[in-house]
Amino acid sequence: MWLIDAKTTRLVHVNDVADKPRYAILSHTWGEGEVSFRDMSARSSRISRKPQRRPAWSKIENSCRLALSYKCDYVWVDTCCIDSSSSSELQQAINSMFRWYERAEICFVHLADVSVDKDHNRLKSAFRDSRWFKRGWTLQELLAPSTLVFYDKTWSVIGAKDDADLRGSISEVTGIDEYYLNPANRIVFTSVHQWLSRASVAERLSWAAGRETTRAEDMAYCLLGIFDINMPMLYGEGIKAFKRLQEEIMKVDDDCSLLCWGYDMAQEALTIFEDESSILAPHPKYFKNCRGIKPCTLPGYMMPSFSLNQRGLSIKAPILDDITHAHLSYVVLGCGFVPETDRSKEQDKAASRLFVSLPLVSNGACKSRAGDVETQQGEYHRPTWCRPTLVSMKFLKKAKLKELLIRRAASKSAVTIRRCPFRLLFQNSPLFKTEHVVAIYPPQPIPGALASLGRKAMHQTGFWDDSDKRNPLSDSYVRKICSDNSSSEGDDQDNQLLSDVQVMIHLKFSASEMFLVTVELGDSIGHRIFRCRLYQCAKQLGFEDLHALSISQDYDQLRILGCDHMGGYFSFKMNDESSVAVEAMYTSMSDIDRVIIGVHEKGAAS
Known part of the structure; x- marks a missing residue:
């Protein structure tokens, strides 16, 4: 392990297991002209006697100054304490980095894009928007140290991780529960990893969801310490590195x-x-x-x-x-x-x-x-x-x-x-976003050609052929698309039509505006069948509700909404007073027909 002597600003090599000197550690985001291991080696061996003038040198000087103020004789900085020209040393450093941050007496976080004279608890403060919270490697640098202090771009103190107000802001920005940001909670555990393991694997991975790394592989390597995993570095494998990390996690958890x-x-x-x-x-x-x-x-x-x-x-x-x-x-x-x-x-x-x-x-x-x-x-x-x-x-x-x-x-x-010859898409608009779709049954690759999931015959007709319900083939909610340009609505064979696909889509626009769209698509001799209905829901429906509804086909509990249609176009008003309509449009393509669902002002569909 290479450290910087805080008094001389020169590199020294120590055995990080046997020697265990008191050292501080720096966490920061990289910029232009960072001081490298080669730069520090040249300085330490007196090859270069010229004083350092580059702006990045101030990180080294200020880290050394702060380390001495905390009675630490050494400091570790990632830009210049890892010989990245040696693949073996780089691999050892990446596998050891979490432990190095954990054992440091104190971690200094330098936020180069933050000024101290701001309200850091504001929703849109520079502190909350700092690039430091968006980088992959800084996640372990936030979690591992027991003592962590934030500094602004002028190296003025912002606050410490154990400050309750600041900790609340950090939790909101990172999505990490405050429990894992409070060093007092780790005292009863033998290691930070044991402490963090109280969170599920999925929860720990969620902490990295909004973060980025320069190299795709580092999105996996920056998480090794959080899961106490060691694995070889294979730069060039891309996203396979993250899958390899998950395989390693499976072996031990x-x-x-x-x-x-x-x-x-x-x-x-x-x-x-x-x-x-x-x-x-x-x-x-x-x-x-x-x-x-x-x-x-x-x-x-x-x-x-x-x-x-x-x-x-x-x-x-x-x-x-x-x-x-x-x-x-x-x-x-x-x-x-x-x-x-x-x-x-x-x-x-x-x-x-x-x-x-x-x-x-x-x-x-x-x-x-x-x-x-x-x-x-x-x-x-x-x-x-x-x-x-x-x-x-x-x-x-x-x-x-x-x-x-x-x-x-x-x-x-x-x-x-296997896919069906139908494609279902959502049309984004100012009134309709994909987040309004809260549940789909059965699972389908939307947008895309619908999967053939083996819809069973006993459920293919559903209530469409139930004599107690309105005749689907004569009401306005069902349209038959004739591929041979002939019109045979009313034929006896219509009563035998079966739909290949039924998709239920639950839409939620507000607590009082929730709807269920049912779409049925199928083939018959010379015809494509398109059936669409819209129901108003009194409560939010989850997957399990839609699954049960698919089995029972009992839609009486829902209020069906009126429909205007022309050819393969359907428009359902959300309510009697509203000018907003849920719209479904069927278009025939050469090999795959499309159904497009959107929400528009009445008459404003594109």
Whole structure:
């Protein structure tokens, strides 16, 4: 371990295990012209006698000055205390860095973009907006030291991490619970890692969700210390480094929350993957909403166990097969969601707990490169568009303990999920954003060609053929698109039409404006079928509500809204007084037809 002698500003080498000198440590963001190991080595060996004039040298001088004021004879600065020309030394430093910050007497945080004469607790203060809070490496530098003091660009004191007011601001900016920012809470633990392990794997990864690194690989390497992982550095592997980190975590931690990535994320954010399916997340940002995910027991079941092998992830856990779709199943993980208001309380009331469930698609929905259907029993895929959802104890009790295999990601040319000739899209507008979509059933790759999940025949007609309901083929909510330009509405064969896909979309615009859109799409001889309805909801519907509704097809509890239509265009007014309408438009393409859903002022659709 290289240190700077605070009195002479020259490099010295110490054994960080045996010698353990008192040293301070600097945390900062890199800028232009930083002092390098080569610069310091030249100075220490008297090759260069010229005084340092570059601005970055002030970081070294001020760090040494502050170290001496805290009775530390040495200081460590990452820019010049690591010989990055040596790959072995660089790897040792990266694997040891968390420990070095943990053992430092004090950490000085220099915020080059902050002035001290500001109110740092303001929502838009320079302190909260500092670049330091957005960098990957500074996460461990915030968590590891027991004593940490912030300084502004002129090296004036801003405050310490253990300051209650400042700690609250840091928690809001970083998404880290104040418990893990208060050094007093770590006293009873033997190490910082043991202390941080009180947070689930998913929660710890969520702390890095909004951070960035210059090199893609460093997004994994900067988290090694937080998980007490050592692994070789392979610069050039890109996002594979983060997946490799997750595999290493699996070897030492049985926390199922690692599989919760994508929870509560906007649908479109999950359709941009390079792979069609993936067991592991490609980036910490997919854990951004996992702060409230905690490990928990599953009453009546053994804790889920899993292991990674050549074919994929073998997992033994409660599994529930979807009643309405032959190729859809749900694995209930050994973790649940604790609302922020309850995180300080002991969550032992399992009956009121919400468990995390992961939708999976069986091999029966897939085809190989040769076009053959993949029929391997007990093997599943995790499509990137299958978001983890919350389910109740009632849902859990229906599950059966099974063992299955989640296949590793295959290239798109090798194995793909079969698609229907329909594409569903949301049209963003000032009135409609993707965050208004709070639940979709069944999981579907929106925007994109809809997956064929094996909708069972007993549910393909649903209430459409129920004689007690209005005749769907004569009411204004159903339109038949004739691909051969013939019109046969009213034919007897219409009563036999089956929809291939039914998608339920729950929209929430406010506490009083919640709606359910149902879309049915199908093929018949010479026809494409498009059915669309809009219902007003009195409460927010989650995945489990939509799942139950798909089984019962009982929409009487919801208020159906009136519709205007012309051809494949449908417009549903949100209420009698409003000029705002939910609109669905069907357009016929050469091979894949599209349904576009949006919200516009009445008559303003594009």
